[in-house]
Every structure is written in structure tokens, then in C-alpha cells.
Amino acid sequence: MIAYDLVGIGNALVDVVTHVDDGFLQEQRLAKGTMTLVDSQRADVLYGKLPPGVEVSGGSCGNTMAGFAMLGGKGAYIGRVRDDYFGRVFRHDLNALGVDFSNEPATDGPPTGRCLVLVTRDAHRTMCTDLGAASLLGVGDLNGGVIQSSKVTYMEGYLFDRPDAQRAFGRAAEYAHDSGHKVAITLSDPFCVDRHRDAFRELVAAHTDILFANEDEILSLYQVERFDDALQALHKFGHVDIACLTRSEKGSVIVHDGEVHVIDAEPVSEVVDTTGAGDLFAAGFLFGYTRGLDLGLCGRIAAICAAEIISHNGARPEQDLAALISARIGELPNPVER
Amino acid sequence: MIAYDLVGIGNALVDVVTHVDDGFLQEQRLAKGTMTLVDSQRADVLYGKLPPGVEVSGGSCGNTMAGFAMLGGKGAYIGRVRDDYFGRVFRHDLNALGVDFSNEPATDGPPTGRCLVLVTRDAHRTMCTDLGAASLLGVGDLNGGVIQSSKVTYMEGYLFDRPDAQRAFGRAAEYAHDSGHKVAITLSDPFCVDRHRDAFRELVAAHTDILFANEDEILSLYQVERFDDALQALHKFGHVDIACLTRSEKGSVIVHDGEVHVIDAEPVSEVVDTTGAGDLFAAGFLFGYTRGLDLGLCGRIAAICAAEIISHNGARPEQDLAALISARIGELPNPVER
Numbered sequence: 001m002i003a004y005d006l007v008g009i010g011n012a013l014v015d016v017v018t019h020v021d022d023g024f025l026q027e028q029r030l031a032k033g034t035m036t037l038v039d040s041q042r043a044d045v046l047y048g049k050l051p052p053g054v055e056v057s058g059g060s061c062g063n064t065m066a067g068f069a070m071l072g073g074k075g076a077y078i079g080r081v082r083d084d085y086f087g088r089v090f091r092h093d094l095n096a097l098g099v100d101f102s103n104e105p106a107t108d109g110p111p112t113g114r115c116l117v118l119v120t121r122d123a124h125r126t127m128c129t130d131l132g133a134a135s136l137l138g139v140g141d142l143n144g145g146v147i148q149s150s151k152v153t154y155m156e157g158y159l160f161d162r163p164d165a166q167r168a169f170g171r172a173a174e175y176a177h178d179s180g181h182k183v184a185i186t187l188s189d190p191f192c193v194d195r196h197r198d199a200f201r202e203l204v205a206a207h208t209d210i211l212f213a214n215e216d217e218i219l220s221l222y223q224v225e226r227f228d229d230a231l232q233a234l235h236k237f238g239h240v241d242i243a244c245l246t247r248s249e250k251g252s253v254i255v256h257d258g259e260v261h262v263i264d265a266e267p268v269s270e271v272v273d274t275t276g277a278g279d280l281f282a283a284g285f286l287f288g289y290t291r292g293l294d295l296g297l298c299g300r301i302a303a304i305c306a307a308e309i310i311s312h313n314g315a316r317p318e319q320d321l322a323a324l325i326s327a328r329i330g331e332l333p334n335p336v337e338r
Numbered sequence: 339m340i341a342y343d344l345v346g347i348g349n350a351l352v353d354v355v356t357h358v359d360d361g362f363l364q365e366q367r368l369a370k371g372t373m374t375l376v377d378s379q380r381a382d383v384l385y386g387k388l389p390p391g392v393e394v395s396g397g398s399c400g401n402t403m404a405g406f407a408m409l410g411g412k413g414a415y416i417g418r419v420r421d422d423y424f425g426r427v428f429r430h431d432l433n434a435l436g437v438d439f440s441n442e443p444a445t446d447g448p449p450t451g452r453c454l455v456l457v458t459r460d461a462h463r464t465m466c467t468d469l470g471a472a473s474l475l476g477v478g479d480l481n482g483g484v485i486q487s488s489k490v491t492y493m494e495g496y497l498f499d500r501p502d503a504q505r506a507f508g509r510a511a512e513y514a515h516d517s518g519h520k521v522a523i524t525l526s527d528p529f530c531v532d533r534h535r536d537a538f539r540e541l542v543a544a545h546t547d548i549l550f551a552n553e554d555e556i557l558s559l560y561q562v563e564r565f566d567d568a569l570q571a572l573h574k575f576g577h578v579d580i581a582c583l584t585r586s587e588k589g590s591v592i593v594h595d596g597e598v599h600v601i602d603a604e605p606v607s608e609v610v611d612t613t614g615a616g617d618l619f620a621a622g623f624l625f626g627y628t629r630g631l632d633l634g635l636c637g638r639i640a641a642i643c644a645a646e647i648i649s650h651n652g653a654r655p656e657q658d659l660a661a662l663i664s665a666r667i668g669e670l671p672n673p674v675e676r
């Protein structure tokens with residue numbers, strides 16, 4: 001039985017977005033525009049000093065699920081939070097977006113993960129991330145019933161740093177495949193790929209139906225210097241059913257057996273902040289895919305979603321994505337069984 | 339028996355490149371930067387008024403063959419000239435480049451075709467083309483023996499305006515295929531495609547192994563607005579073995595069955611004049627192809643040749659292409675039977 005179009009498994013992080021002045025960054029010795037990993041103690045200290053801000057569910061996969069729900073897809077989320085204030089924020093926020101977050105919170109271990117997003121007047125974003133409970137996700141956190149009843153299980157590579165999470169990915173893929181469903185993976189980050197290249201290659205070759213990767217990530221995966229060389233390596237070693245390779249302003253390339261789509265980037269008047277471009281591309285593509293649309297059309301929906309997110313600050317859409325798709329493309333074909 | 343790697347069939351035009359001032363263009367009512375088709379009489383009058391210039395073999399296919407020979411390929415050329423001064427210039431110049439031009443000149447009809455290239459101080463090029471004898475090419479001008487002994491027969495779409503030339507294309511393709519060889523076509527021009535869309539579609543679907551087209555041309559061929567839609571139409575209706583689609587600064591896409599290459603444009607410090615970019619792309623690709631190289635490598639050679647030609651004025655390479663390829667790529671693999 002299908003209950004969900006898509007279930008995302010990711011780093012369950014709460015974004016705390018707040019405005020500070022340059023003096024605050026200097027005082028805290030934070031280099032403007034960077035992302036620093038911090039521990040829970042340091043995050044607590046910083047958080048205590050911040051002015052009031054907006055607290056929303058975040059994380060790469062969370063962004064994807066938020067976009068997916070806005071487009072009209074039925075989604076669920078699996079991630080690890082603690083039984084604390086931020087854990088409740090995360091759950092409430094995702095549920096309010098229409099994404100089912102049904103994990104029980106952990107009752108011990110580190111607190112819910114947070115990303116403190118410090119926005120200065122010049123619109124630069126300086127981030128301090130405490131992964132907290134999120135990165136400790138393991139097989140025990142997987143809700144097998146949700147995975148078995150989702151057309152596609154989507155997992156973010158950021159989680160892939162710990163052996164426990166790697167095992168959870170493998171188990172989630174088994175749940176999905178045993179039920180005849182699909183597994184999608186995003187590589188997330190070239191440095192993450194670099195740290196776990198063999199494990200990622202194995203994951204892609206053995207468990208992945210739909211692969212998302214940007215240019216840096218796919219070059220890192222196959223240790224080549226040119227996009228076309230990565231494309232050939234993927235063809236030879238990847239064994240994925242569908243590959244979606246994103247190339248920023250160069251658009252994207254979608255490959256499925258003998259079918260190839262070369263999708264142009266959707267024009268934007270100004271690129272303000274590229275955070276979330278890949279997350280929203282995946283949201284748009286998977287929305288089209290789970291409706292059974294032609295892959296070229298899936299790619300165009302993806303490009304429109306990515307263009308929306310980079311035209312403003314932050315990784316959550318400001319425009320109504322469904323309305324935007326309808327305005328740019330027209331009415332979508334009726335869903336088809338895939 | 340193979341005597342040639344490549345035979346080109348094209349508009350045999352002599353380029354007369356000369357420097358004029360803006361006053362001359364005004365006096366002759368020529369809009370700067372345009373290409374105007376003129377008749378032989380008008381070309382004679384203009385030519386009589388020009389200062390001394392450089393007279394070289396030209397035409398799109400001539401440019402390709404010149405590049406092909408510079409790379410080290412063995413080439414021949416088929417085109418129609420008259421038994422006049424410019425006919426001798428064309429023959430001598432091509433032969434001097436190492437390309438066999440063995441057609442007997444026509445003894446009646448219009449004179450050899452000329453392209454008067456008027457270069458002003460600001461480096462703009464204003465062109466007046468008298469196609470003359472060139473466009474009257476027919477089956478009688480085809481040297482069947484040359485075609486039968488060439489690995490690939492390459493034909494330029496510019497010739498495709500007259501029924502006689504269209505018949506000659508069909509006959510040339512028969513000669514090539516009957517001998518087990520390949521036929522390559524370049525669409526040349528979106529307006530030309532627009533004038534003869536059905537005939538071009540038939541040519542592509544029924545006679546073409548290797549298709550070259552730029553983005554405007556392939557959009558025109560299938561009357562679509564997006565590159566990816568053209569790619570899908572080509573897959574569905576084109577029936578070509580290899581398609582090379584060039585996209586200016588977006589690079590090129592090469593498709594062969596389930597094999598796809600997405601080749602980036604080779605960086606250039608300044609784009610000076612894009613004339614000949616497609617011609618030299620074809621030269622580079624076909625050089626690699628006729629040596630049996632991997633299609634991705636063929637595409638890279640093509641991109642390097644195209645980058646050379648757009649970095650200066652004129653459609654003939656200024657740098658030694660073979661040396662350039664060797665510097666950028668290194669030693670090429672040994673030729674392989676294709």
C-alpha cells in the first residue's frame with residue numbers, strides 16, 4: 001500500500017535564523033560567510049547571546065521535503081531529534097508544512113541539532129552547526145512501515161559520516177527495494193564524498209535507483225577533472241537507473257538508459273544565495289517523478305524550483321511553488337503510475 | 339580501398355579579404371557586419387573597386403577541410419568552380435593546404451563563387467557573397483571514385499537550396515553507403531533549414547550517419563523552443579548514428595546510442611569572431627572520428643579547434659592545430675579501425 005510519494009531521511013536540524021551586526025561575529029571570532037561545526041556546549045553559549053530569531057525545521061533533506069510538500073506531494077520525514085525544545089520545534093514545523101514527522105524523539109544522548117544562521121546587514125550568512133542528535137541516526141530510528149509504503153526513499157549524503165548511519169542507509173534501501181519501491185540518494189557535498197569515497201561508490205552502485213549530484217560531487221566520486229569523464233564513469237560503474245547531475249548556471253543533465261535530457265538553468269534576474277539549490281532541484285524532480293511525468297518535464301520543474309530558491313536568501317521557497325510551476329509550464333499532465 | 343579519411347562536398351567559394359574604410363561601405367550601401375547575397379555582375383563591380391586583398395579558398399566546408407588537413411587528416415574536396423581566375427585560385431589554394439581538389443572546372447555557366455570580405459578598422463566583417471558556379475553543383479560534379487574511397491563523406495547544408503544539389507546529396511550518400519562508408523551532414527544555417535525543413539528531415543532520417551547542428555539549427559529542424567525538446571525529437575525521428583549538437587559557450591552534446599558526452603566549451607581569453615566555429619568543430623570531431631578515437635576525445639579535439647578559430651578574425655586557423663591539440667591533450671592514441 002502506498003501512503004507516501006516520498007520519505008526523506010536526513011540530518012534533522014533546526015535552523016535558528018537571526019540578525020546580528022559585524023561586531024558580534026568579531027566578538028565570537030566567526031569568519032563571515034563560513035559554516036563552522038560546533039559542539040552542543042558552544043552552540044548553547046552562542047544561542048544564549050543571540051537576539052530573538054526565527055526557528056524552523058532545516059537541513060538539506062528537510063528543505064527538499066518542504067519544497068516537495070509545497071508542490072503538492074505527500075511526504076514523510078525520518079530523522080533523529082531529542083525530547084527537547086528544539087526537537088518539538090522541528091516536529092511541529094515539518095508537520096505544519098504537511099510533512100509527516102513520526103519518529104519518536106531520543107530520550108538520551110546529545111540535544112537536537114541546530115544550525116545558527118547569523119545574518120548580517122550585508123545579507124551574508126554565517127553558520128554554526130551543532131549536528132547534535134541528528135548525526136547519530138541509526139537503524140533503530142528507521143520507521144520500516146513508512147519506508148515500505150513510500151514510492152521513493154530519499155537519503156542525504158551529509159548523514160554518511162558515521163558507520164551507524166551508513167548501515168541505516170543500507171537497511172532503508174532494503175526496506176524500499178523489498179517492497180518494490182525506489183531509492184534516491186544525494187551526494188550532498190564533495191568533501192563528504194572525499195572522506196567516504198569507497199562507501200559512496202558502493203552505495204551508488206549497489207543500492208541507488210536515482211542519484212542526485214552536483215558537478216563537484218560527481219567529479220569527486222570518480223576522481224576525474226572533467227564533467228564528461230564523470231558522466232562516462234557513472235555510465236560504466238554507477239549502475240543507477242536515473243542520474244540527475246546539476247551544473248549551476250550550466251543547467252543539468254538527466255540520464256536514464258538511452259534517454260538523455262539536457263536541461264537549461266531557468267533564468268533568474270539575480271542570484272542572491274545559492275543555499276538550497278540542490279535541495280529544491282531534488283524536490284522538483286522527485287515531485288514530477290512520483291507523478292509519473294516524463295523525465296524532461298521533471299527536470300524543468302526541478303530547474304524552476306532551484307531558480308526560485310537562489311533568487312532570495314534562505315533555503316525555503318518564498319513563492320508558491322505549485323503556482324510558479326503552473327505559470328511557467330501550464331497544467332501538468334495527470335499522474336501516471338510509475 | 340581507402341584513399342581519404344574525409345571528402346567534403348560544399349560551396350566552392352573564394353574569399354577575397356580586403357580592408358576598407360567606413361566610407362566605402364556607405365558609398366556601396368552595405369550595412370556593416372551583415373552578409374548580403376549578390377549576383378556576379380554586382381560582385382564584379384565591387385571587386386573592381388576594392389584595394390588589393392588576400393584571395394583564399396573559403397566556404398564553410400572548405401574551412402572544415404583546411405582544419406582537417408592541418409590536424410593531419412587526409413582529405414579531398416568536391417565543389418563546382420568555373421574555368422576562370424578564381425576557379426584556379428580555389429584549386430591551387432586547397433591543394434596547397436594538402437586537400438585534393440580534383441573536380442574538372444565547368445566550362446559554361448556563371449563564374450566561380452566569391453565572398454568579398456570587407457574588413458573595417460574596427461575589425462567588423464561585412465560580406466558580399468556571389469555563389470556563382472558553386473551553388474549549381476549537381477550529380478555530374480560528384481567524383482564517385484573519391485567518395486567510394488573516403489571513410490566519411492561530409493556535406494554542408496548551405497548547398498541544399500537547389501533541387502539539383504539535393505539530388506547530388508542523395509547520390510553521394512548512396513556512393514558512400516554502398517561502399518560501407520559513413521555520411522556526415524551539417525545543417526549550416528537555421529534559415530536554410532527553415533526553407534527546406536521536410537527535405538532536411540528526410541536527409542537526416544534516411545541518409546545521415548553523423549549529424550552536426552548548432553542549437554538554432556536543431557530547434558528549427560524540429561520546430562521546438564527548447565534544446566532538450568530538440569534532443570528528444572532527434573532521438574525519436576532523427577535515426578542518426580551520432581549527433582553532434584553545438585551550443586556556443588554552453589559547449590556541445592554528442593549522442594551515440596546509449597552513449598552521451600557533454601563537452602564543455604574550451605576557454606578562450608576573448609571571443610573575437612565566431613565565424614567558422616562550427617566548421618572547425620566538425621574538422622576536429624571528424625579528425626578524431628576517422629582515427630577511431632573515443633567520441634568524448636573527438637568532442638574535446640573539436641572544442642579546442644572551435645576555440646582557436648573564435649579567438650581571432652577569420653575562419654582559418656592561425657595556430658598549428660595539431661600542435662595545439664598535442665599541447666592541450668597530449669599525444670593522441672594510435673589510430674583504430676572504425
